[in-house]
Amino acid sequence: MTSTPREERAHMKRGLNDLVLHLHPARVDARALSFSYTFGLGGTALLLLLVQVVTGVLLMFVYRPNPADAYLSIIHLQTQVAFGQLIRNLHHWSANLLLIVVVLHLLRVFYTSAFHAPRRFNWLLGLALLGLSIAANFTGYLLPWDQLSYWAVTVGTSLLSYVPLIGDSLQHLLLGGPEVGAATLSRFYALHVMLIPLLMLLVGLYHIWRVRKDRFSRPRRVDEQESLPVQMRTTLPHLVSREGVYALVVLALVLAWATYTDAPLLQSADPAQPPDPAKAAWYFAGLQELLFHFHPSFGAFVIPALIVATLIVLPYLRDDQDRSGIWFRSVRGRWGVLLSLLLGMGAAVGLVRFSEVTSLPELLPILPEWISNGLLPLSLILLALWIYGRVLNRLGLSSGEVRMVIFTLLLAAFLVLTVVGVLRGPGMTLP
């Protein structure tokens, strides 16, 4: 028996509704619809990933992954292929935006305390997605094979050699030889267009599924207890219509930006001629900056490893009160975060200035450099943080609030280091 067009339309609509309801619960807390809770950041990350896959597949039609042809294929794409420049611009800018959005999403989850049980494991999946987003950006960076990409990847991968014991082997494995060359390009290409997107797809789907399974955190006002009655709204159409409008606005903005701003492209890569300055990509600028102030083993390995380890254990530290869904936990927490933001920025600027005019190894020549310029300053910083935490505790902040405030201080300092790293000019001097 054949169905009428009306029955077919109804069937399709049911199919679409089913798809939506696999991704969302049937009803959501009315307040979770408020834009000022999530700022749509997780959804935006998802949308940008989709833009990357679509534009990436289109780029593959023209791009040729070997050193003799890669740069020429990009020139060909930009000048001879209809909309080629636009597709490259979209891929380039949306990749950069993705990193910013993913970090903002992490901060949203952190500052609304939405990472404790039952969402701890999803925080770890999120960290994996952040790592994959950085890896996708880094491997993509090399592909245009111009001076910018060649030297940024040379600088970026050289950081690996400071990892104790296995650093050199790790660097050799990634590069496929002693330096960036044809083997590196084919490795990065395979990672970039196959392995990393595949992993992102798998981990990303699991992450979204877990958001629903762990129950999305419930937005609360600062003075509100969990027991207040909740107003529910149906997902269709309330949530889905908002998501649709928001996605269209984000797409329109990215498209407008990509129409008017071309992705950078310098001269073809020249392994004999490093540009001045030879810098890492902006998202590694903070890390590269650490190397100016610390012994390389500490700047490139110990400190980054400490940061990653802290991010991993954060959700497993005991939370003294359930503050999930409340921005900055409490009124005290808000003031603490603001204060730490200013303090962290001030301290980082001060330490960068201090390190520019003073050399600890010269001041303390009797100590080996890994102590005078590594263990000693790091221990002093950790001691200062511990004292700061004790003072805040005495002032009445709970242990959860103290952790949040110290996290903010370190974040502010890292932001300053990133800006300083980006600002460095010829000879890596500061303006």
Ligand code: HEM
């Ligand atoms: C999270 C996902 C992705 C990110 C963050 C990302 C990032 C990047 C970046 C930063 C570049 C260098 C762009 C430039 O300045 O020219 C690039 C290039 C490229 N990407 Fe991706 N990409 C992603 C996914 C994909 C996928 C899924 C594919 C293909 C299936 C792909 C294919 C390519 C190709 C062929 C190039 C070389 C062309 C060019 O450099 O313009 N990318 N990618």
Ligand code: HEM
């Ligand atoms: C490509 C990267 C990512 C994508 C596509 C993504 C996607 C999403 C989406 C769509 C949501 C629900 C809506 C929202 O909260 O905005 C969400 C929630 C969540 N995400 Fe992510 N996410 C990513 C990275 C991360 C990172 C880096 C973290 C933290 C390390 C993280 C941790 C979480 C947690 C814990 C939730 C549940 C929040 C709650 O219940 O309030 N995600 N994610």
